Amino acid sequence: MPTLTRIAVGNPIHAIGRATQVLKKVYNVNYTTSYTFNLAGEVDTMTYPSGRVIKQQYDNIGRLSTAKNNASGTQYATSVTYNTASQVTGFSYANGVSA
Structure with missing residues (x-):
């Protein structure tokens, strides 16, 4: 283990x-x-x-907005949404699937 x-x-x-x-x-x-x-x-x-290097980007109040491959630019997570308590309520994967 x-x-x-x-x-x-x-x-x-x-x-x-x-x-x-x-x-x-x-x-x-x-x-x-x-x-x-x-x-x-x-x-x-x-x-x-x-x-592999993953680059994270943040919105203007410090919440994660995207995570992408630094070399290729492939975005692993985008369109991150939050509720009023700044808890993640959804995001989109690179293949277009939303969570």
């Missing part, structure tokens, strides 16, 4: 700190997911162990 073995924190954006890398070791193989943050402290990019 996969277990989290270490969270490396470096160059935090806020005084409370942000994990910039998460290392998971599965059957003696290390898998690292890296994060960058914008000036508002929101996740800007996530880099998966495969090297």
Whole structure:
């Protein structure tokens, strides 16, 4: 069973700190997911162990609006909608299916 073995924190954006890398070791193989943050402290990019980079974009009040492949531009989630409590009420997948 996969277990989290270490969270490396470096160059935090806020005084409370942000994990910039998460290392998971599965059957003696290390898998690292890296994060960058914008000036508002929101996740800007996530880099998966495969090297795929996901770019997140936010609306003017800091809510996630899109998530896309940084290299190809393929959008994985768009048209994110929220209720008055800022809870996600729906979004569209890249294939046009809405949730």
